[in-house]
Amino acid sequence: MSDPEMLVEPTNDLDTDILAAIEDLLDSWPGTLIVVSHDRYLLERVTDQQYAILDGHLRQLPGGVDEYLKLRRAQQAADASPATAASVDAPQAKGATSTSSAALTGAERRAAEKEIASIDRRIGRLQGEIAAAHDRLAAHDQSDYVGLGELTEALRALETELAELETRWLELSEQLEG
Incomplete structure (x- = not known):
């Protein structure tokens, strides 16, 4: 505690090469890490x-x-149906999975898997677009406030779209694991 080392994990809006380098660094970090991230792969x-x-x-x-x-x-099942809360809690206490009521049919599963694959591709493209937007922003004339504002607005729109895709990806992943 007298000589702490601290590293903040800033992985949002990084291209895949930089993200991989940061993951390598964090993976070999000799100290304690507290990682708050939406990136499941990074966490694991x-x-x-x-x-x-x-x-x-x-x-x-x-x-x-x-x-x-x-x-x-x-927890969501319990919130949706208070009468089934006891039946949801009991299997969890024994280490079993949640109730099968959220299970997908074969067609729904295939559709979810197809949508996840599509989202993965869109996320990859968006990450490239975001990296390019950061480059344009850095290369832009810093005295052109109007231009900087427009570039920043475009970047924020891309980041918002990425966040929405990541949320949808997580929702679909949860459904597939049900």
Whole structure:
């Protein structure tokens, strides 16, 4: 505690090469990391223990992100149907998965998998566009406030679209794991 080392994990809006370099750095980091991220791959690669805040309490997740997704589905099911809360809690206490009521049919599963693949491709393209937008912003005449504002607005629109795609990807992933 007298000589702490601290590293903040800024992985938003990075191209894949830089992101891979940061992941390598974090993976080999000799100190303690506290990583707050939406990037499941990063979390699972660079951390040994994972925690989540559920129902206002910090909870260790020995099963990692998969366990978080199961607990979250169970919590959503309990919120949607208070009468089934007891039946949802009982399997979770025994380590079983959540109820099968959220299971997808074969056609729904294929559609979700297809949409995830499409989103993955769109996310890759968007990340490239965001990196290019950052380059344009850096190369732009810094005294041109109007131009900088327009470039910044375009960048924010791309980042918003990326965030929406990532949210949809997470929703679909949760459905597929059900």
